[in-house]
Every structure is written in C-alpha cells, then in structure tokens.
Amino acid sequence: MTEHTGCVVVGGGPAGMVLGLLLARAGVEVTVLEKHGDFLRDFRGDTVHPTTIQLLDELGLGERFAKLPQSQLSEIIFPIDEHRSVRIGDLSRLKVRYPYIAMVPQWDLLNLLAEAGREEASFTLRMRTEMTELIQESGRVRGVRYRTEDGSTGELRADLTVACDGRGSIARQQAKLRPKEFPVPIDAWWFRLPRKPEEQLAALTPRAGNSQVVLVIPREGFLQLGYIARKGIDPQLRARGIERFRQDIASIVPWLADRVDELASMDDVKHLDVRLNRLDRWHVDGLLCIGDAAHAMSPVGGVGINLAVQDAVAAATLLAERLRRGTVTPDKLAKVRSRRLLPTILVQSMQRLMHRAVVAPIVDGRRAGPPKPVQALMEHVPQASFVPAYLIGVGFRPEHAPAFARRAASES
Numbered sequence: 001m002t003e004h005t006g007c008v009v010v011g012g013g014p015a016g017m018v019l020g021l022l023l024a025r026a027g028v029e030v031t032v033l034e035k036h037g038d039f040l041r042d043f044r045g046d047t048v049h050p051t052t053i054q055l056l057d058e059l060g061l062g063e064r065f066a067k068l069p070q071s072q073l074s075e076i077i078f079p080i081d082e083h084r085s086v087r088i089g090d091l092s093r094l095k096v097r098y099p100y101i102a103m104v105p106q107w108d109l110l111n112l113l114a115e116a117g118r119e120e121a122s123f124t125l126r127m128r129t130e131m132t133e134l135i136q137e138s139g140r141v142r143g144v145r146y147r148t149e150d151g152s153t154g155e156l157r158a159d160l161t162v163a164c165d166g167r168g169s170i171a172r173q174q175a176k177l178r179p180k181e182f183p184v185p186i187d188a189w190w191f192r193l194p195r196k197p198e199e200q201l202a203a204l205t206p207r208a209g210n211s212q213v214v215l216v217i218p219r220e221g222f223l224q225l226g227y228i229a230r231k232g233i234d235p236q237l238r239a240r241g242i243e244r245f246r247q248d249i250a251s252i253v254p255w256l257a258d259r260v261d262e263l264a265s266m267d268d269v270k271h272l273d274v275r276l277n278r279l280d281r282w283h284v285d286g287l288l289c290i291g292d293a294a295h296a297m298s299p300v301g302g303v304g305i306n307l308a309v310q311d312a313v314a315a316a317t318l319l320a321e322r323l324r325r326g327t328v329t330p331d332k333l334a335k336v337r338s339r340r341l342l343p344t345i346l347v348q349s350m351q352r353l354m355h356r357a358v359v360a361p362i363v364d365g366r367r368a369g370p371p372k373p374v375q376a377l378m379e380h381v382p383q384a385s386f387v388p389a390y391l392i393g394v395g396f397r398p399e400h401a402p403a404f405a406r407r408a409a410s411e412s
C-alpha cells in the first residue's frame with residue numbers, strides 16, 4: 001500500500017513528538033512512526049530543564065505538565081569529605097520562571113505530547129510501526145518503507161522525512177551519513193532503590209570513591225542511582241555479580257547500605273554505553289536528522305532531551321511554511337543545522353571538558369572529587385555556582401515556540 005503525507009517523522013522520542021506536534025499546529029500533514037507499542041522505557045533520560053518547561057508553557061501545556069508526577073532538582077552538591085560539601089550548581093539562582101530541573105518519567109512527557117498532537121487534525125501517530133527503509137529515487141529521499149507489528153508492510157511517501165530515531169538511527173545510516181565519534185572515558189549504569197518518605201532531597205549529589213561515582217537522584221517515590229565507572233567494564237561488573245555491586249554502592253554512599261539488597265540481580269542494573277558523536281552534515285535531499293540521530297550526548301548535565309527538543313522547535317520554525325507549500329529544498333534543511341550546530345558543539349565541548357577534567361581523574365583513581373581550584377572557587381564565591389546552573393538549565397540559544405504553535409493554557 002502506498003500513502004502520502006507532508007512530513008514523515010521517524011521515531012517518537014522527545015525530538016519526534018515535539019516536531020510532530022509543532023508541524024501539525026502549523027497545519028502540515030505529519031505522520032510520526034514509532035516502532036514500540038508504548039513509550040515505557042526505564043531511564044531513557046527523565047530530565048526536563050527550565051527552558052523545556054517554559055516551552056511547554058508557551059505551547060499551552062504547562063498546566064498538564066505540572067500535573068505529571070515529578071520531583072524537582074535545584075542544586076548539584078559534591079561532598080568533599082565527611083563534613084564538607086561544595087555546591088557546584090545552583091539553579092535557584094537562575095532568573096527564569098522555572099529555576100529547577102523537573103525529573104519526570106520520559107513516558108509521561110511523551111504521552112502528554114502525543115495527547116496534544118492528537119488534538120490537531122493533521123497529526124497522525126502510528127505506534128508499532130517501524131521504518132525499515134528509506135525510499136530513495138533520483139538522488140532524493142521520498143519517504144519510507146515500514147513494517148507494522150502484525151507483519152504488514154507499506155510505503156509512506158512524503159515531501160520531507162525527518163530522522164528522529166535516536167543514536168542508532170537507521171534512517172541516518174541508510175542516507176550514508178556517518179557521525180564523528182569522540183572518545184568517552186566512562187559508561188553509566190542506572191538502577192533504582194526505595195526512597196523513604198522522610199528523605200527530603202532536592203539536590204543531585206554525586207559521590208566518588210574507589211574509581212567510581214554514584215549519582216543519587218531523588219525521584220517521586222524512589223531514588224534513581226547512576227553508577228559511573230571506566231568505559232568497557234560492563235562484562236566484568238556482571239561477572240563479579242550483584243553482591244560485589246551492592247558492596248560498592250554501600251561503600252560509596254553508606255546511607256544506602258540499608259536498602260542495596262533490593263537489587264535482586266545485575267538484571268536490575270541497566271548499562272548505558274555512553275557515546276558522544278555528531279554528524280557533520282545533518283541532511284541529504286529530502287531527509288533531515290535531528291536530536292540524538294544528529295548528535296548523541298554524554299549524560300553529563302542530562303541535556304540530551306532538551307537539545308533534542310530544541311532541534312525540533314528550530315526545525316518546525318524554519319520548515320513549517322515550506323512544508324505547507326510542499327517544497328523543502330536542501331538549502332532550507334541546511335539552515336536547521338546552521339541554527340543548532342553552535343549550541344550542540346558548545347554543549348559537547350563542555351561535556352568533553354568535564355570528562356577530561358572531572359570524571360576521568362575520578363574513574364582512573366587519581367582524584368575523588370572536582371579539581372581543587374573548582375572546589376576553592378565554589379566554596380569562596382558561592383555565586384559562581386550560577387555558571388554551571390546556567391549552562392545546564394538554560395544553555396546556548398534556547399528555542400521558543402513559534403507563533404503558530406503557541407496556545408493559551410485553556411486552549412490546549
């Protein structure tokens with residue numbers, strides 16, 4: 001079966017859902033294909049930064065977002081020893097409407113965006129529909145071939161195809177776009193432990209020891225733990241077994257010793273192969289890559305979702321009018337990259353600097369915390385914690401909803 005749409009978006013993650021919603025609000029016929037049957041994925045990045053919360057407000061979705069289960073992070077505090085800690089980032093210093101990071105399950109955010117999309121006449125979301133191949137004719141991408149869960153296949157032709165299929169993007173690969181990989185010294189492992197009702201935590205507290213870092217992230221009703229160690233040791237960790245892993249966690253964060261037994265096996269510990277890469281060219285004729293498909297981010301700063309969302313806003317702003325007229329030329333696609341490249345490079349450079357100066361010395365066992373000059377600066381000039389908070393929470397060139405996508409809260 002062959003069908004046609006204005007824009008086919010491959011992948012219903014943060015980039016794809018925001019792009020789909022915005023284009024639909026511009027009156028563009030848009031179809032989002034998502035291979036999974038739902039958005040339920042644990043630890044796929046649950047950080048929603050001040051700029052994204054503000055964007056949701058501009059889209060008239062702020063009230064619905066506020067009703068989602070969430071915890072708020074306003075500080076990043078690094079303990080130096082038993083008695084002292086240093087505040088590395090303080091989001092409460094930001095002059096923004098929402099001076100905190102909202103920790104919201106990604107599936108709740110995606111469901112909210114899907115619900116808002118379905119209110120638009122020209123929006124279609126097809127779950128359980130996997131793009132299998134790009135349709136390429138006469139040197140141009142003209143849509144996708146897909147397969148649904150029941151095995152049926154079809155062709156969806158489109159004026160534009162946007163690859164929002166994440167860091168393992170098939171669409172990107174088929175267009176022969178290859179990202180440049182940057183070396184990364186760490187991997188991350190995510191798991192959850194119970195949180196006691198009396199534990200009032202509003203800060204992200206990394207703790208370091210024995211060549212490992214443990215991040216304790218307070219979530220609504222539980223604790224999310226991130227374990228950071230040298231890249232490539234996942235097989236060793238699994239071979240050592242859960243008891244050794246529990247001991248490591250309890251020795252770095254002693255107050256968790258009373259609950260590490262909740263980890264039944266290493267299956268409860270999800271490995272993230274940390275990647276940091278970037279496409280040089282984000283498009284070919286008829287196809288644009290955005291979000292993780294254009295640039296995979298390190299978890300440092302938890303900025304992946306927010307950059308993906310901002311790419312989507314920029315793409316919708318720059319391309320909606322052209323898509324309504326049915327003509328998107330390669331030079332217009334190049335404009336999306338031109339707009340988003342600098343913020344991407346700056347954030348990735350910051351992450352690489354953090355890898356080199358802070359994380360690598362810890363996982364190599366050379367240090368147990370941030371560099372001494374940074375500790376001294378943050379201790380003696382507390383206002384300096386504004387800078388990391390700004391870079392993480394607001395960043396470079398935050399995008400705002402274009403006029404065609406804005407709604408008052410009651411309209412949405």
Ligand SMILES: Cc1cc2nc3c(=O)[nH]c(=O)nc-3n(C[C@H](O)[C@H](O)[C@H](O)COP(=O)(O)OP(=O)(O)OC[C@H]3O[C@@H](n4cnc5c(N)ncnc54)[C@H](O)[C@@H]3O)c2cc1C
Pocket residue numbers: 010011012013014015016033034035036042043044045046047129130131132164165166167170190271272290291292293297299301302303304305306308
């Ligand atoms: C384990 C883990 C933890 C992370 N933690 C954080 C964090 O704390 N904070 C943060 O900001 N970022 C985090 N990230 C990164 C963050 O999740 C991504 O940067 C962000 O989700 C990118 O959004 P995206 O829409 O570009 O891609 P993705 O979120 O990867 O979405 C891609 C979507 O495309 C779908 N898809 C893939 N292939 C196809 C196909 N062929 N056909 C149809 N659909 C397809 C996938 O099912 C998926 O839904 C984490 C990533 C991982 C893997």
